[in-house]
Structures are given as structure tokens and as C-alpha cells.
Amino acid sequence: xxxxxxxxxxxxxxxxxxxxxxxxxxxxxxxxxxxxxxxxxxxxxxxxxxxxxxxxxxxxxxxxxxxxxxxxxxxxxxxxxxxxxxxxxxxxxxxxxxxxxxxxxxxxxxxxxxxxxxxxxxxxxxxxxxxxxxxxxxxxxxxxxxxxxxxxxxxxxxxxxxxxxxxxxxxxxxxxxxxxxxxxxxxxxxxxxxxxxxxxxxxxxxxxxxxxxxxxxxxxxxxxxxxxxxxxxxxxxxxxxxxxxxxxxxxxxxxxxxxxxxxxxxxxxxxxxxxxxxxxxxxxxxxxxxxxxxxxxxxxxxxxxxxxxxxxxxxxxxxxxxxxxxxxxxxxxx
Amino acid sequence: xxxxxxxxxxxxxxxxxxxxxxxxxxxxxxxxxxxxxxxxxxxxxxxxxxxxxxxxxxxxxxxxxxxxxxxxxxxxxxxxxxxxxxxxxxxxxxxxxxxxxxxxxxxxxxxxxxxxxxxxxxxxxxxxxxxxxxxxxxxxxxxxxxxxxxxxxxxxxxxxxxxxxxxxxxxxxxxxxxxxxxxxxxxxxxxxxxxxxxxxxxxxxxxxxxxxxxxxxxxxxxxxxxxxxxxxxxxxxxxxxxxxxxxxxxxxxxxxxxxxxxxxxxxxxxxxxxxxxxxxx
Numbered sequence: 301x302x303x304x305x306x307x308x309x310x311x312x313x314x315x316x317x318x319x320x321x322x323x324x325x326x327x328x329x330x331x332x333x334x335x336x337x338x339x340x341x342x343x344x345x346x347x348x349x350x351x352x353x354x355x356x357x358x359x360x361x362x363x364x365x366x367x368x369x370x371x372x373x374x375x376x377x378x379x380x381x382x383x384x385x386x387x388x389x390x391x392x393x394x395x396x397x398x399x400x401x402x403x404x405x406x407x408x409x410x411x412x413x414x415x416x417x418x419x420x421x422x423x424x425x426x427x428x429x430x431x432x433x434x435x436x437x438x439x440x441x442x443x444x445x446x447x448x449x450x451x452x453x454x455x456x457x458x459x460x461x462x463x464x465x466x467x468x469x470x471x472x473x474x475x476x477x478x479x480x481x482x483x484x485x486x487x488x489x490x491x492x493x494x495x496x497x498x499x500x501x502x503x504x505x506x507x508x509x510x511x512x513x514x515x516x517x518x519x520x521x522x523x524x525x526x527x528x529x530x531x532x533x534x535x536x537x538x539x540x541x542x543x544x545x546x547x548x549x550x551x552x553x554x555x556x557x558x559x560x561x562x563x564x565x566x567x568x569x570x571x572x573x574x575x576x577x578x579x580x581x582x583x584x585x586x587x588x589x590x591x592x593x594x595x596x597x598x599x600x601x602x603x604x605x606x607x608x609x610x611x612x613x614x615x616x617x618x619x620x621x622x623x624x625x626x627x628x629x630x631x632x633x634x
Numbered sequence: 635x636x637x638x639x640x641x642x643x644x645x646x647x648x649x650x651x652x653x654x655x656x657x658x659x660x661x662x663x664x665x666x667x668x669x670x671x672x673x674x675x676x677x678x679x680x681x682x683x684x685x686x687x688x689x690x691x692x693x694x695x696x697x698x699x700x701x702x703x704x705x706x707x708x709x710x711x712x713x714x715x716x717x718x719x720x721x722x723x724x725x726x727x728x729x730x731x732x733x734x735x736x737x738x739x740x741x742x743x744x745x746x747x748x749x750x751x752x753x754x755x756x757x758x759x760x761x762x763x764x765x766x767x768x769x770x771x772x773x774x775x776x777x778x779x780x781x782x783x784x785x786x787x788x789x790x791x792x793x794x795x796x797x798x799x800x801x802x803x804x805x806x807x808x809x810x811x812x813x814x815x816x817x818x819x820x821x822x823x824x825x826x827x828x829x830x831x832x833x834x835x836x837x838x839x840x841x842x843x844x845x846x847x848x849x850x851x852x853x854x855x856x857x858x859x860x861x862x863x864x865x866x867x868x869x870x871x872x873x874x875x876x877x878x879x880x881x882x883x884x885x886x887x888x889x890x891x892x893x894x895x896x897x898x899x900x901x902x903x904x905x906x907x908x909x910x911x912x913x914x915x
Binding site for chain 1: 807809810812813814815816817818819820823827828831832
């Protein structure tokens with residue numbers, strides 16, 4: 301089975317910046333990426349995540365700072381010598397080659413013997429379940445299949461690091477969820493370090509070991525999906541990863557996830573309600589309901605409740621009380 | 635009858651007069667030429683037989699094909715470099731280059747041919763300058779030989795080579811080249827294994843275009859060849875105007891016509907194929 305470079309693949313990004321003229325695209329980023337880790341760079345467009353990935357791949361020069369693989373600087377190593385696999389946005393498959401030739405390309409340009417290439421390509425096609433399409437051209441494949449060819453091609457020469465630039469961007473929603481599972485499974489099996497760029501928070505949450513939230517070329521917060529979701533440090537992190545209510549109090553701003561709030565008709569809850577007010581609107585989503593709530597102080601809150609828990613159906617215009625556990629509201633940094 | 639009525643759109647009636655006019659004025663003379671080639675001076679295949687017995691005719695034939703082939707290779711090589719430079723330089727430089735290319739397109743072939751004489755002729759600018767500097771003692775014979783014809787023809791054909799290649803190169807997804815480098819291929823490997831195969835349709839298109847256009851070249855060989863390089867088009871005109879052997883001229887014209895049609899057929903086959911393997915990424 302697939303043998304990854306088990307002793308290689310940690311990546312150090314040290315104070316890396318990128319300027320295009322006077323425009324600063326990436327601003328002094330420090331990152332320590334562990335061997336075998338699935339790290340996601342998450343941010344809106346223009347946040348510098350793709351620029352950072354292109355610098356790691358070697359397609360863009362670093363303005364200042366240094367990138368190192370296993371402690372050895374690679375900033376001056378050209379892209380073709382870095383040995384990083386990459387899955388491009390839109391896949392960038394070779395249209396004039398068959399699937400087999402695409403996947404074997406990296407070994408073929410390294411002048412490996414024909415038999416070794418054949419064996420390795422078969423193994424990769426098996427990994428991505430495309431064995432029966434080996435002799436087709438990329439133009440004859442569906443989007444999802446092309447995506448898997450791109451993945452097999454990038455993994456075929458056993459790179460220590462695999463870079464993925466929005467690889468699911470071109471797929472439709474349903475297929476995307478399916479491919480996420482496959483991608484995570486392949487990551488588990490090959491053990492290669494994955495660096496994954498996306499603007500989709502669901503992809504980031506479901507696949508990553510750690511997520512880097514970026515904005516305007518800088519890192520906002522780094523952590524596991526759990527840490528980022530439960531303990532966002534600022535409004536941007538809380539708002540970009542999942543939804544959040546922001547409560548402005550005298551001692552600062554608190555983030556409160558809509559699903560952590562319990563809502564009861566006035567006077568029916570146990571204990572002292574945290575807030576009271578009226579229900580503005582209820583939107584029904586099947587498994588859950590989204591309630592827009594206006595407090596007596598004029599604050600607007602979003603409350604998500606599971607439909608099955610809504611035993612005493614609430615109505616629009618009704619007064620109600622809000623409850624949440626201690627610690628559910630997270631104090632944000634200034 | 636019904637089937638014919640169905641397939642005949644009433645629109646055909648509107649264009650029918652013009653269609654008939656074109657057929658009469660275009661196909662008629664061509665058929666007449668073909669008819670001449672087997673009837674003048676006497677009925678039979680005598681004119682075609684000359685191809686195998688007349689040494690001079692054969693020589694003209696091969697000279698024409700040789701010059702056309704060298705012209706094709708030369709202009710496609712130069713055109714490829716120019717198109718490559720245009721695609722990969724800045725937008726502003728690209729529009730300058732395109733303007734220069736189109737300007738040379740618009741200048742009459744006669745003017746361009748004679749300006750080569752001024753530049754490279756016996757007492758031309760280049761020979762004068764080199765002699766003045768003492769680099770050479772005798773003028774170099776650039777003109778009035780096959781070299782002169784080739785220089786003139788390649789120069790004239792370059793825009794025809796650049797345009798199809800430019801269209802081809804502009805349609806390429808450059809991320810594919812990035813992918814090749816990322817997979818460990820050197821610049822040379824990327825060019826040979828990815829860029830060149832993907833620009834092959836453009837190379838074929840411009841090669842056939844230039845070869846076919848070159849076959850009919852008349853002015854440039856006549857002026858720059860100085861009467862020493864006889865190509866088929868000039869020979870045909872001599873047969874028509876001087877020796878009045880219309881049958882021979884008609885035979886040669888017919889051969890050229892069928893040669894070109896055969897090549898166009900091959901081209902259409904090839905371009906359709908290219909759409910299959912190069913059409914979508």
C-alpha cells in the first residue's frame with residue numbers, strides 16, 4: 301500500500317510577507333505546520349490565503365521572511381525542485397494526455413523506469429477509484445472524476461506536502477460533501493501533510509486538524525475546529541466560522557452561538573432568564589427553526605432551536621425569555 | 635418529391651440567383667481550365683504525360699515544392715517565437731507588436747519585395763555598409779537567387795504564421811504549465827511535453843495556410859529570384875502569355891488546384907481531430 305514520506309513534511313513559515321508593488325497581500329505570517337497535519341487556510345477572497353499557498357508552492361517569490369521544510373529553508377528552491385504536490389483550482393489537468401499519463405507525469409519527468417511508473421499509477425488509480433478510466437482523456441470525465449485525477453497526479457510521486465487550492469470549488473454542493481469524506485479518508489491513508497485553501501467554512505470544519513483564519517493578509521486565529529468554534533478570539537473569527545450573536549456589555553463584547561440559546565415563553569423557564577423580549581420572526585428549516593428575537597433593551601438576537609424541542613410551539617409576536625449555560629457566551633478580545 | 639420540398643427551405647429561392655451566378659462564374663472557368671488541360675493542343679492526356687518526360691517541368695515542380703516547404707518551416711519557426719513572445723509579454727508591448735504585425739499585413743507585396751532589393755541588393759544598404767566597413771570585399775549575393783526568394787517569402791508569410799498560433803496560444807490555460815513545473819518538470823520538459831503538443835493544432839493550421847499560399851507566389855520569385863528561380867506560378871504565366879501553350883498551363887493550374895484541395899481535406903480532418911483532444915480541459 302501507499303508509503304508516505306513518514307519522516308518528512310513539517311513546514312515552517314517564518315514572518316512571511318508579500319508585496320505587489322505597495323500593496324501588501326500577505327503581512328508577516330508565522331505558522332508551524334506539523335508532519336501529517338491537515339491544515340486549512342480559511343478566509344474570504346482577498347485574505348491572502350492563495351498568495352500564501354503560491355509562495356509555499358514556489359510560484360510566487362517571498363518579499364520578506366522565510367519558508368522551511370523540516371527546518372531547511374526552501375525560499376530559494378524553484379517550484380519544480382520543491383517536490384510539493386498540488387491540486388490546482390480547476391485542476392489544470394493535461395488535456396492531451398490520458399488519465400494514466402497525467403497521473404504518471406511526475407514519475408515520467410523524473411525518468412523512472414516504465415514498469416515502476418505503471419505499478420505506481422495503478423496503485424494511485426486504485427486509491428482514487430479511477431482504474432476503469434485510465435485510458436480516457438480528462439475532457440471525457442465528470443468534474444468529480446477530474447478532481448480525483450488531479451489528486452492522484454499530485455500524490456503519485458509521494459510528496460511530503462500536498463497543497464490544495466480550493467479543490468472543490470467547481471463541484472456542486474451534493475458532490476462536495478461526498479468528496480470531502482473521500483479527501484479526508486485519503487489523507488488518513490497516505491499520511492501526507494495537507495495544506496488546504498478554502499473560503500468554505502463547512503469544508504474547513506469537517507476536514508481540518510487545524511484551521512488558520514485569515515483576513516487582509518494576516519492571521520486572525522489558529523486552532524482546531526473545536527477551539528475556533530468554541531473560543532473565537534474576535535468578532536471576525538466568530539462571524540466567519542459559524543454564526544454568532546454579539547452582546548455588547550460594559551466589560552466588553554461577547555460572542556454567543558445561536559444554537560446555544562434556549563428560548564421559552566415568558567415565565568415558563570426555570571431560573572432567572574438571561575434576557576427577555578419578543579419573537580420577531582420564525583423561519584422553519586425542517587430539522588431546526590431560526591428565531592429572530594428582539595430584547596426589551598432593543599438588542600437583536602438570532603436563536604436556533606431544534607424543531608423537536610419546540611414542544612410548546614412559539615409564535616411570532618409572542619414574548620419569551622432566553623436562557624444559556626454559563627460559559628456559552630465567550631468574551632472577545634478588543 | 636415531398637422530401638425534396640421539405641429539405642428546400644424557401645430561403646434558398648432568395649439566394650438562388652446569386653448562387654447560380656457564383657457557380658456559373660466560378661465553377662465554369664475552372665471546368666473550362668480542366669477541359670483545356672485534356673484538349674489543348676490535342677485531346678488526350680498528353681499534357682499530363684509531359685510531367686514525366688519534361689525535365690524542366692519536373693525541375694520547376696520540385697523547386698516550387700522545396701521553396702514552399704522551406705518557407706513554411708522558416709515562417710512557422712519565426713512566427714512561433716513571435717506569437718510566444720506576444721502571448722507572454724505585457725499587454726502594452728503586445729498591442730505594439732500586434733500593430734506592427736498588422737502594418738506589415740497592409741503593405742503591398744510589391745512594395746515589400748522591392749524594399750528587400752534596396753536592402754540586400756548588390757548595391758543595397760547592407761552590402762554597401764559592410765563594404766564601407768571593410769568587412770567584405772565583394773558584395774554578398776543575397777538577391778537574384780533562391781536565398782533572396784526565401785527571404786522575401788518568409789518575411790511576407792510571418793503574419794500568416796503568427797495569427798493562428800496566437801489564437802491557439804491565447805486559449806491555453808497557463809495553470810497547466812504551472813502544474814507541470816509543480817510536478818517536477820524543467821522548463822524544457824514542460825515545453826516539449828505540454829506546451830508544444832497543446833500548440834500543435836496552431837502549428838498545423840499555420841503550416842498548411844502558408845504552404846498553400848506559397849504555392850501560388852508570383853511576384854516575389856519573379857523579382858527577388860532575378861529570373862533564375864522559376865516557380866510554378868511564374869511558369870504558368872509564361873505558358874499563357876509568351877509561349878501560348880494553354881494546355882500545359884491549364885494542366886499545371888489543375889494540379890495545383892487538386893493539390894491544394896487534397897491538403898485542405900487533410901487539414902479539415904486534422905482540425906476536427908484536434909477539437910476532440912484539445913477542445914476541453
